[in-house]
Amino acid sequence: MRTFQQVGPLRTYLRGIRAEGKTIGFVPTMGALHDGHKGLIQRAKGDCDLVVTSAYVNPAQFAANEDFDRYPRDMNADQAIASNAGADAFFMPSTDEMYPAGFQTVVDVPDMGAVLEGAHRPTHFRGVVTVVTKLLNIVQPDRIYFGQKDYQQLIIIEHLVRDLNIQSAVILVPTVRESDGLAMSSRNAYLSEQEREAAAILYRALMLADEMVKNGVTSADEVKRDVERLISSEPLASIDYVALINPDTLQEVHSLADGVALVALAVRIGKTRLIDNWFVAPAGIPISKNRLSSQSRAK
Numbered sequence: 001m002r003t004f005q006q007v008g009p010l011r012t013y014l015r016g017i018r019a020e021g022k023t024i025g026f027v028p029t030m031g032a033l034h035d036g037h038k039g040l041i042q043r044a045k046g047d048c049d050l051v052v053t054s055a056y057v058n059p060a061q062f063a064a065n066e067d068f069d070r071y072p073r074d075m076n077a078d079q080a081i082a083s084n085a086g087a088d089a090f091f092m093p094s095t096d097e098m099y100p101a102g103f104q105t106v107v108d109v110p111d112m113g114a115v116l117e118g119a120h121r122p123t124h125f126r127g128v129v130t131v132v133t134k135l136l137n138i139v140q141p142d143r144i145y146f147g148q149k150d151y152q153q154l155i156i157i158e159h160l161v162r163d164l165n166i167q168s169a170v171i172l173v174p175t176v177r178e179s180d181g182l183a184m185s186s187r188n189a190y191l192s193e194q195e196r197e198a199a200a201i202l203y204r205a206l207m208l209a210d211e212m213v214k215n216g217v218t219s220a221d222e223v224k225r226d227v228e229r230l231i232s233s234e235p236l237a238s239i240d241y242v243a244l245i246n247p248d249t250l251q252e253v254h255s256l257a258d259g260v261a262l263v264a265l266a267v268r269i270g271k272t273r274l275i276d277n278w279f280v281a282p283a284g285i286p287i288s289k290n291r292l293s294s295q296s297r298a299k
Ligand SMILES: Nc1ncnc2c1ncn2[C@@H]1O[C@H](COP(=O)(O)OP(=O)(O)O)[C@@H](O)[C@H]1O
Pocket: 028, 029, 030, 031, 035, 036, 037, 039, 040, 145, 146, 147, 148, 149, 150, 173, 174, 175, 176, 177, 183, 184, 185, 186, 187
């Protein structure tokens, strides 16, 4: 695997790859790589001739009161994990490289960036969309890969790519989970032992919603109420939001009778904010029309 810290040499390298007629898959991350990232890299490696992974903790997507300073960073471990997962190139730019003096352009998907996560983190998606636009222009991949855990991010990037005629396919990869169902995340490292146990409540809440909808409950309010009740039964948990949404528009739905909906959660366990989501549909309706052929349950 080759490592790059600067845009110029990475571009030169990728120009050569493209000239050979090879396809390029791209997996952007914030580093502190775990098995979720590994899943994205492996999927990209299966689809594409060459895989580029980036690890960059993007200051523009953190608000002043958030965890930018203490976000976990371990570029040596990350290079080993990326290489073992099959990445061919690893891009780890500095902030001077990404946002040199005089930088001022912002890219925004304002409506879809204002709901759910955006309602709680108003500048977050502007930061994400701007950095992803830069990375897409740098790497110019055939395919770019995102995890289901950050579903809203995927939808927003799909918009970006469509709106700005970017020639990359946006691919959704199922969430990789711990054995108790907790979605893998770099931020799980913040959890104490007791909080780590309590964090399993998110997945249990998603499974409750799954079961209710499969059993014929069609009222989104009813599902939401029971999910909120279950999460609230965990003393270390406090809810940021529980939402049942249309997976394409991200708008809240009221009836679950006629198709696939997404249950999206943001929950604080102690001081750590965790998100997760799950497609739900009445028995007999496959979720496969909605970007994924299946979603991964805890093993
Ligand atoms: N458990 C997971 N399963 C699948 N993909 C994941 C998982 N966790 C993160 N990802 C994906 O990895 C990419 C980089 O996310 P990043 O912010 O670095 O990780 P995290 O959200 O775990 O801190 C995103 O596309 C994200 O959706």
